[in-house]
Ligand SMILES: C=C1C[C@]23C[C@@]1(O)CC[C@H]2[C@@]12CC[C@H](O)[C@@](C)(C(=O)O1)[C@H]2[C@@H]3C(=O)O
Ligand SMILES: O=C(O)CCC(=O)C(=O)O
């Protein structure tokens with residue numbers, strides 16, 4: 001087995017920002033803006049997603065990854081969607097995980113469920129309910145962020161992911177326990193890569209995992225912080241597209257998952273909120289001024305997605321879209 005090692009010595013257990021959605025609205029929007037500027041990442045509590053909506057999809061995910069190899073492979077991709085193992089993307093990235101990548105529109109979910117489950121209606125029902133609930137949560141977070149930034153149209157961001165043509169995706173990552181407990185040969189303090197360092201290309205990601213640790217985020221000074229797992233709450237990850245729309249006010253956090261060295265599997269479920277392919281992405285006029293000129297050239301989400309899918313996982317994809325004075 002080829003293992004890719006990452007240094008984990010430079011880590012610090014620090015407080016991850018936490019936002020309680022039940023608090024006073026103007027306070028919550030301020031907290032969200034602070035967290036998005038300083039970390040590009042935060043935990044959401046009192047999120048309003050019913051526990052049963054989460055547990056039904058969790059159970060379906062566990063059932064899927066428990067299936068015999070020949071059954072999970074029936075869900076192998078036609079294009080980039082479907083089941084995959086160890087290979088991440090199309091450009092040679094590897095990780096110690098298996099995954100299921102799905103479109104989020106209800107019709108595609110119903111169709112794809114036929115290769116995912118022996119009870120496809122159970123799977124599609126659970127997935128569609130979950131997608132609807134986390135899309136609502138993502139939209140609420142985006143509206144609060146827009147309010148905190150004093151954006152004129154407070155629904156501007158959320159309308160992008162609510163559009164009928166939105167390009168959002170749902171991903172299950174399954175990290176089985178590592179078979180070997182041998183330390184890495186050439187690096188004493190190294191861990192193996194579950195899902196390598198990257199930023200998410202979309203607007204924002206809503207992540208939830210079971211009780212097994214693995215996720216880490218990078219601070220601007222490149223210190224890695226372990227994110228404590230919390231199955232009853234969600235984490236929000238700001239993506240590159242929201243970074244551009246806010247003219248760099250929000251940061252798109254680099255993050256990674258360390259391979260699972262515990263005795264139980266880790267499973268995470270991510271909703272990646274994305275706009276329609278033809279949406280032009282450029283900083284909102286309210287966030288551009290002579291003192292803060294636009295840091296990015298305009299592009300469409302389709303252009304960015306194409307560039308993302310021809311890049312390696314760890315590449316800084318936004319570099320190609322920086323305004324010329326900013327290069
Ligand atoms: C190596 C890659 C995998 C990825 C597409 C890419 O070429 C670069 C971005 C990767 C990423 C990261 C966030 C999401 O997990 C993902 C689905 C996405 O939209 O961009 C993955 C892509 C993937 O696994 O196909
Ligand atoms: O599985 C995780 O916890 C993180 C994975 C991730 O960042 C991704 O799939 O983009």
Ligand SMILES: [Fe+2]
Pocket residue numbers: 198199200255
């Ligand atoms: Fe990610």
